[in-house]
Amino acid sequence: MSTDVSGVNLPLPVVGLPVRRRNRRAAKLWLAAISLVLLLAVVVGAPLLGDAGLRLDLAARTLAPSWQHLFGTDAVGRDMFCRTIKGLSLSLWVGLLASGASTIISLSLALAAVSLGRIADAAVGVLVDMFMGLPHLVLLVMICFALGGGTHAVIVAVALTHWPRLTRILRAEILQVLTSDYVAASRRFGRSAAFVAWRHLIPHVVPQLLVGFLLLFPHAILHEAGLTFLGFGIEPSKPAVGVLLAESMRYLTAGDWWLGVFPGVALVTIVLAFDGLADGVRALFSPHAAQD
Amino acid sequence: MSPHDFSLHRGATSLKAARWPWFALFLGKRLLRLALVLLGVAVVAFALAKASPIDPVDAYLGPNIMRVSPEQRELIAERWGFREPAATQLAKWLTNLLHGDLGTSFIFNQPVTEVLYERVNASLALTGTAWLLSGLLGFALGALAGTYEGSLADRCIRAYAYVLASTPTFWVAIVLLIVFSVWLSWAPFCCAGPPGRLPQDIGLLDRLQHLALPLAALSLFGISQITLHTRAKMIEIMRSDYVMYAFAQGATRSDAALRHGIRNAALPAITIQFASLGELFGGSALAEQVFSYPGLGKATVDAGIRGDVPLLLAITLFTALLVSVGNTIADLLYHLVDPRMHPSGARP
Numbered sequence: 001m002s003t004d005v006s007g008v009n010l011p012l013p014v015v016g017l018p019v020r021r022r023n024r025r026a027a028k029l030w031l032a033a034i035s036l037v038l039l040l041a042v043v044v045g046a047p048l049l050g051d052a053g054l055r056l057d058l059a060a061r062t063l064a065p066s067w068q069h070l071f072g073t074d075a076v077g078r079d080m081f082c083r084t085i086k087g088l089s090l091s092l093w094v095g096l097l098a099s100g101a102s103t104i105i106s107l108s109l110a111l112a113a114v115s116l117g118r119i120a121d122a123a124v125g126v127l128v129d130m131f132m133g134l135p136h137l138v139l140l141v142m143i144c145f146a147l148g149g150g151t152h153a154v155i156v157a158v159a160l161t162h163w164p165r166l167t168r169i170l171r172a173e174i175l176q177v178l179t180s181d182y183v184a185a186s187r188r189f190g191r192s193a194a195f196v197a198w199r200h201l202i203p204h205v206v207p208q209l210l211v212g213f214l215l216l217f218p219h220a221i222l223h224e225a226g227l228t229f230l231g232f233g234i235e236p237s238k239p240a241v242g243v244l245l246a247e248s249m250r251y252l253t254a255g256d257w258w259l260g261v262f263p264g265v266a267l268v269t270i271v272l273a274f275d276g277l278a279d280g281v282r283a284l285f286s287p288h289a290a291q292d
Numbered sequence: 293m294s295p296h297d298f299s300l301h302r303g304a305t306s307l308k309a310a311r312w313p314w315f316a317l318f319l320g321k322r323l324l325r326l327a328l329v330l331l332g333v334a335v336v337a338f339a340l341a342k343a344s345p346i347d348p349v350d351a352y353l354g355p356n357i358m359r360v361s362p363e364q365r366e367l368i369a370e371r372w373g374f375r376e377p378a379a380t381q382l383a384k385w386l387t388n389l390l391h392g393d394l395g396t397s398f399i400f401n402q403p404v405t406e407v408l409y410e411r412v413n414a415s416l417a418l419t420g421t422a423w424l425l426s427g428l429l430g431f432a433l434g435a436l437a438g439t440y441e442g443s444l445a446d447r448c449i450r451a452y453a454y455v456l457a458s459t460p461t462f463w464v465a466i467v468l469l470i471v472f473s474v475w476l477s478w479a480p481f482c483c484a485g486p487p488g489r490l491p492q493d494i495g496l497l498d499r500l501q502h503l504a505l506p507l508a509a510l511s512l513f514g515i516s517q518i519t520l521h522t523r524a525k526m527i528e529i530m531r532s533d534y535v536m537y538a539f540a541q542g543a544t545r546s547d548a549a550l551r552h553g554i555r556n557a558a559l560p561a562i563t564i565q566f567a568s569l570g571e572l573f574g575g576s577a578l579a580e581q582v583f584s585y586p587g588l589g590k591a592t593v594d595a596g597i598r599g600d601v602p603l604l605l606a607i608t609l610f611t612a613l614l615v616s617v618g619n620t621i622a623d624l625l626y627h628l629v630d631p632r633m634h635p636s637g638a639r640p
Binding site: 126129130132133134135136137138141142143144145146147148218222225226229230231232245248249252253257260261264267268271272275 | 325328329332333336337339340341343344345346454455457458459460462463466467469470473474475569570571573574577578581582589592593596597599604607608611612614615616619
């Protein structure tokens, strides 16, 4: 299949059999492994860095990036590399908690919609419509406003805004299993709805659940950063990427470009790493990708 | 002419008569749902605002709180109706809403309707243009990438779109500021006009100059979704039987793309663009914050930070309306333009 007789740019499209030169599955899995290592390095590395970089050092104010301070230092002499890594690890934890909670909400609502009758189904439908009918950002701001801001407010806000899409997908998926013979058989044997849900429905949607979770994660992190940047999220005293970028706005006119550039680059790298990981996991689970 | 084009033409003529009752029913259903969603949003938003630990009277007084006695504070709270049960407050607010009275915004010291009107106009220049530009650019790039799948152009465009999908808009805006305002001094640093000048005195040139960077941030970098989607659709079309038929008749790839591809890929692209209004609002709020552009997004942030509840609630409702209308237009376009999607058939 991988013979490349006709070249890549065929004059006619080859239907169904794309010509590929290398094993994309292996490449994807390698990328996923590297991404995983990078993410783990941030999470494990952040506490190991210690607090030395966070201490004020007025002798080392606003230094441009150098080997000693990879990302430079800020206006009170704190090491930006240290602050950025700590911010990323905080972002990762917030993203993990928020998208985990969001995934659980999706699963519970999808199960409720499918197995608790038509009224529950309609209610979940209206709820999904309502949450999808508001821009994410407005809802996030409203929830943070209601909770008075802070790290816990961001986690709750992001968790409460990211479930609708996955709920729809899971609901459709579960409905499909519900009509299958083995679920019908299980019911005929007198199994309860809870047993059917736990033993037949949930195992079936585990791949979707995992992929859904991995897809939610980058959104969660980016929304957390945005919310924090606007001043609704993580407290300014903590080193979060949104806080660093908001701070950098004050020093841009002074020419301290590194304050604004590096935290953003680091954030994008982490999100891309997570995308790579999600892609690898999908390649592992999806039967369609097995042929690649 | 491909079989698909044929069906398009037939659909346009013979189904016209059957379209109207179906259309009215669809619209009626949609309006009812819109009303329900708006009511739900209003109630939830009200509950969230009530739950906030930020006391509206404190927020209103700000630093003046030192000069106000507890009795006076109590008087303000009573005058604003805070001593009544929450349900009564909600009912009053909803009644006023229906009469077109959205209350007064204390951070702008103006009726909310006026603030909303001004801000929407300012945002329309920025967000509306960005919406149009990003749609056109994203579609063009996606169509190009999809037509020449696997080429260098395709790979570059895809990489660009993928990286952008993982990049926060506000950071792009900060980088643009650093490069074009601070280093190159090509663009002004903030706001919608030169500082210290009244809005009506700002000339068109000034306005455009101040609009350039936010517009670039929102349109050049807000295209990833529509690009990736159009690309996927285009690839599907280029592998379809009718394009194969066109190739058999001697059409080149660009012929096929221009005659068959673009037409068929345009519809989903337009739909996506209408359905993504909410996402765009989020992006523009962040960009407006970075550039201190006095639009609706900046007003949202200010209202949230300083606890201006009437304004925050009004913006919430307004954006809900905006997103719902966008989604409805997207659905309508799908049903109206694509003859396979209707009428009275399988889909509502």
